[in-house]
Amino acid sequence: MAHRRLDPDALGDHVDRLYRAAWALCGRREDAEDLVQDTYARVLAKPRLLRSDDDLAYLLRVLRNTHVSRLRSAARRPVSERPLHDADAATDPHDASEPELVLGARELFDVIAALPPAQRDVLVAVDVAGLSYREAGRALRVKEATITTRLHRARAAVAEQLREPLLARYCA
Amino acid sequence: MSDDEARIAEAIRTAAGAVHAPPGLHRTLAAQRARRRRRGRVAGALAATAAAALAAVLALAHGDGDPAAPPPTIADAVAVALREPALPAPARDARAPAFLRASSGGVAFPDYARGALHWRADGLLRARRAGRDIVVVSYTRYGRARVGYAIVGGAALRPARTRWRVVRDGTRFAVQRSAGATIVSWRRGGRTCVLASRDTSSEALLEMAAWQPPPAAGGRY
Numbered sequence: 001m002a003h004r005r006l007d008p009d010a011l012g013d014h015v016d017r018l019y020r021a022a023w024a025l026c027g028r029r030e031d032a033e034d035l036v037q038d039t040y041a042r043v044l045a046k047p048r049l050l051r052s053d054d055d056l057a058y059l060l061r062v063l064r065n066t067h068v069s070r071l072r073s074a075a076r077r078p079v080s081e082r083p084l085h086d087a088d089a090a091t092d093p094h095d096a097s098e099p100e101l102v103l104g105a106r107e108l109f110d111v112i113a114a115l116p117p118a119q120r121d122v123l124v125a126v127d128v129a130g131l132s133y134r135e136a137g138r139a140l141r142v143k144e145a146t147i148t149t150r151l152h153r154a155r156a157a158v159a160e161q162l163r164e165p166l167l168a169r170y171c172a
Numbered sequence: 173m174s175d176d177e178a179r180i181a182e183a184i185r186t187a188a189g190a191v192h193a194p195p196g197l198h199r200t201l202a203a204q205r206a207r208r209r210r211r212g213r214v215a216g217a218l219a220a221t222a223a224a225a226l227a228a229v230l231a232l233a234h235g236d237g238d239p240a241a242p243p244p245t246i247a248d249a250v251a252v253a254l255r256e257p258a259l260p261a262p263a264r265d266a267r268a269p270a271f272l273r274a275s276s277g278g279v280a281f282p283d284y285a286r287g288a289l290h291w292r293a294d295g296l297l298r299a300r301r302a303g304r305d306i307v308v309v310s311y312t313r314y315g316r317a318r319v320g321y322a323i324v325g326g327a328a329l330r331p332a333r334t335r336w337r338v339v340r341d342g343t344r345f346a347v348q349r350s351a352g353a354t355i356v357s358w359r360r361g362g363r364t365c366v367l368a369s370r371d372t373s374s375e376a377l378l379e380m381a382a383w384q385p386p387p388a389a390g391g392r393y
Contacts, residue, residue, distance in 0.1 A: 008205050015201055019193035033197050033315045034292070040201050041294070044208040045260060105187040112184075127184040152177060159180040 006048040006055060011040065014056050018063055020105075021129040025067050025120065027113025029106075035070065039063045057139040060129055064121060064140070111161045112154075119154035122147055127155075200294075200315045203256065207295065210258060244302040244324060246332045246357050246366060247350070253320030253368040254353060257295025257310040270385035276307040276323035279361040282383050284311060289380060291319065311380075319369040319380065329364040332357050340382040347374050356381045 018039065022032035039062050050058055112123055125136035126147070133151075137144045262274035264283050271280040272293055284291035291311040297320075299306045305325035312318050332346040332355070339345070348355045356367045356377040367377045 008208050011205060012198070012202060015193045015198055016191075019197065020188045020191050023191065024188070030314050033194065036193070036197060037200060037204070037292075037294070037312075037315055040204050041260070044204055105191045108184060108187045123184070127181055128188045130185070155177050155180045155184075158184065159176060162180075162183075 004050055006043070006050050006058070008044055010055060011043065011059070014059055017056060017129050018059055021060060021124045022063060022067070023105075024109045024112040024124045024128045025064065027110055035063065035067055038070070039066045042066055054131075054135050054138070056129065057125075057131055057135040060125055060131065061139045061141075064124075108158070108162065111158050114161075115154055115157055119150050119157065122150040123154040123158070126151055194315075196316050200312065204294075207256070207258065207260075242302060243326070243329055244304050244306070246329060246355070246364070248301040249306055249322045249324050249329070249357075249364065249366040250350070250353065250355050250368045252297065252299045252301065252306045253308050253322040253366055254370065255297055255299075255308070255320070257297045257308065259296040259298070261293035261295050262309065268385075272309060274307060274309055276305065276325050277361065277363045279323050279363045279365065281307075281309040281321060281323070282380075282385070284380065284383065287383070287386070289383065290314070291380065294318075313372075317369065317371045317376075319367055319372050319377065321380070322366040322368070323360075324364040324366070326363075328359045328362060338378055340378065341384070343382065345378060345381050347378070349374075 015036065018036050019032055022035040022039075023029055026032055026035055039059065043059065043062055048058075112120055112128070115123065121140055122136060122142075125131045125139055126133065131139060133144045133147045136147050140147070142150075262272040262281065264286075265271045265273045265280065268280065270283055270286060272283050274281045274296055281293070283293070285293070291313050293309050294312045295310040297308040297310065299308070306322050307325070308320050308322045310318060310320050332348055334346050334348045336347040337344055338347060343358055343360070345356050345358045348357075353368050353370050354372060354374050354377055356374065358365055358381055365381070367381055369377060
């Protein structure tokens with residue numbers, strides 16, 4: 001299969017989706033920003049040759065690998081004081097034009113971040129980042145059938161833990 | 173897919189779709205990409221003028237400057253510290269994990285990201301002013317605030333003219349505000365060090381300036 005060079009100028013198109021995915025992976029808005037920055041720094045460090053046309057799937061794989069690396073580094077590091085949780089994040093006008101939706105997103109991302117990693121990664125790839133099952137399979141290097149199974153379990157787990165009013169807000 | 177599963181999938185997509193990356197993150201990533209493009213252009217220019225570049229690099233390697241020439245000022249170092257970095261951030265030094273693999277005259281730049289300060293190096297800049305090398309590591313915090321940490325090559329510069337002086341752990345720090353920037357300068361290892369930022373408080377800069385590595389990572393800085 002022919003390779004093509006990843007165009008750094010096109011990476012700006014994926015920032016929002018990667019940010020959502022990062023937030024859902026790590027469960028903290030502040031960590032999500034750092035994670036996306038680290039991901040872009042890693043991708044931009046040298047020219048990248050891709051086998052498929054799907055930049056987002058590739059970026060999502062790098063994002064996930066960067067997240068895992070950061071967790072491993074953090075586990076090796078002496079415990080340090082964590083920054084305070086940003087209590088005003090939900091009403092930050094830069095987050096979205098609809099603060100109520102962001103509040104719901106935070107609750108949702110908390111639940112997703114607490115899922116078992118295999119289920120979480122699939123849910124983030126398909127429902128949060130918007131990849132197809134095939135793209136998600138490529139990004140996570142698992143079969144499509146595995147994506148279907150894990151996604152079903154992940155959605156069921158999220159449904160169990162989310163408050164009913166939150167679901168009703170989006171599914172009325 | 174059952175109705176229930178479709179319902180939860182829709183809820184997740186709707187909630188996630190309402191979230192957008194903060195403008196600060198967009199700006200930071202755009203700057204990262206711009207730096208990448210500049211690096212590419214610089215690499216091309218270097219290839220075309222290899223001999224001239226080599227001469228320039230050799231000239232830059234000697235950073236102490238002419239002792240008879242007037243030295244740069246703290247203001248020169250501040251101007252360089254506030255510039256956008258042109259090179260990628262230096263990596264962590266595997267042999268001294270509390271520091272980065274960047275230094276000037278034996279004074280290494282701290283890796284603040286390992287401790288409680290949460291400043292992460294995001295770029296490097298090398299400049300020359302009045303015959304002296306100035307090395308700057310740029311640090312960011314949560315993609316919003318930015319601080320430039322400059323170390324000036326050669327003998328220490330004249331201290332900044334300010335009455336605002338703070339002593340921490342026996343080191344004297346000069347604090348100033350100038351042209352919208354907050355500046356902390358001090359001497360370390362015989363070199364002049366400068367921290368400058370347009371969006372960070374003097375207290376936060378002093379915390380960075382007075383940073384010491386943990387005893388297990390090499391003791392006092």
